[in-house]
Amino acid sequence: xxxxxxxxxxxxxxxxxxxxxxxxxxxxxxxxxxxxxxxxxxxxxxxxxxxxxxxxxxxxxxxxxxxxxxxxxxxxxxxxxxxxxxxxxxxxxxxxxxxxxxxxxxxxxxxxxxxxxxxxxxxxxxxxxxxxxxxxxxxxxxxxxxxxxxxxxxxxxxxxxxxxxxxxxxxxxxxxxxxxxxxxxxxxxxxxxxxxxxxxxxxxxxxxxxxxxxxxxxxxxxxxxxxxxxxx
Numbered sequence: 248x249x250x251x252x253x254x255x256x257x258x259x260x261x262x263x264x265x266x267x268x269x270x271x272x273x274x275x276x277x278x279x280x281x282x283x284x285x286x287x288x289x290x291x292x293x294x295x296x297x298x299x300x301x302x303x304x305x306x307x308x309x310x311x312x313x314x315x316x317x318x319x320x321x322x323x324x325x326x327x328x329x330x331x332x333x334x335x336x337x338x339x340x341x342x343x344x345x346x347x348x349x350x351x352x353x354x355x356x357x358x359x360x361x362x363x364x365x366x367x368x369x370x371x372x373x374x375x376x377x378x379x380x381x382x383x384x385x386x387x388x389x390x391x392x393x394x395x396x397x398x399x400x401x402x403x404x405x406x407x408x409x410x411x412x413x414x415x416x417x418x419x420x421x422x423x424x425x426x427x428x429x430x431x432x433x434x435x436x437x438x439x440x441x442x443x444x445x446x447x448x449x450x451x452x453x454x455x456x457x458x459x460x461x462x463x464x465x466x467x468x469x470x471x472x473x474x475x476x477x478x479x
Contacts, residue, residue: 259319260331260435263426268338271345280352282345288473289344296465297336303390304328304336312386312442319435342422343463344470347415354411367413372399375457387443391454395461402468412467416460423459427451 275282282289307313308327315329323330375396382388430436432450446453 256318257321259433260329260430261321261334263429264331264334264338267342267422267426271342275345280345280348282348285348285474288470288477289341291473292344292466292469293337293340296462296469297340300336300462301326301328301333304332307387310386312439314437314439316433316435316437319433339459340462340466343415343419344467346418347412347467350411350415350418368399368403372396372403375399382444385442385444387438387452387454391458391461395457395464398461398464398468402464405468405472412464415467416463419459419463420456423456424449424451427455431455
């Protein structure tokens with residue numbers, strides 16, 4: 248597929264990273280959203296969460312829960328992870344928080360209405376904990392859902408104005424499905440199905456969608472904390 252547009256196989260993952268970041272980066276200078284002015288709180292929120300995710304990624308790679316296909320990588324590695332994977336943990340949070348900010352600025356009425364729906368977060372927390380306990384023998388499933396339940400529970404008690412987080416995640420699923428669809432169908436990332444539910448939407452393990460929800464919720468929680476500090 249990528250060769251049809253002049254991209255050689257070893258540059259596939261790199262091209263996907265650039266695809267994720269290009270649009271949000273160029274649109275960051277839009278006058279209404281002006282996301283470039285929020286780069287500092289974005290960075291302060293992204294750095295610790297991405298660092299934890301990278302540790303998670305390294306441990307899962309070393310223990311064979313997933314692996315990377317060298318045919319689609321440029322070949323540079325750090326701590327058992329390809330360079331493209333390190334980039335992934337910068338471009339994805341950038342695009343995700345950018346979409347979140349766009350919703351806040353362009354659809355304020357939706358934000359207000361969604362801000363009252365605490366019940367949705369409570370139900371998601373309960374469902375996540377249930378999935379983690381029920382599938383305690385599956386590393387990817389149990390850790391993803393367990394941490395998601397914990398994260399959502401903490402956010403409910405944080406008193407942060409999470410505004411349109413849930414809707415932002417739903418919208419982010421569109422580019423996420425496109426990118427992950429390529430990563431899992433070629434595949435660039437190879438999953439050990441004995442450590443997940445072995446249920447896929449297309450080629451994407453169901454856990455990936457909630458792995459992304461956890462990532463996005465944790466970063467936006469810290470991001471909102473940084474914005475709140477700036478107000479004082």
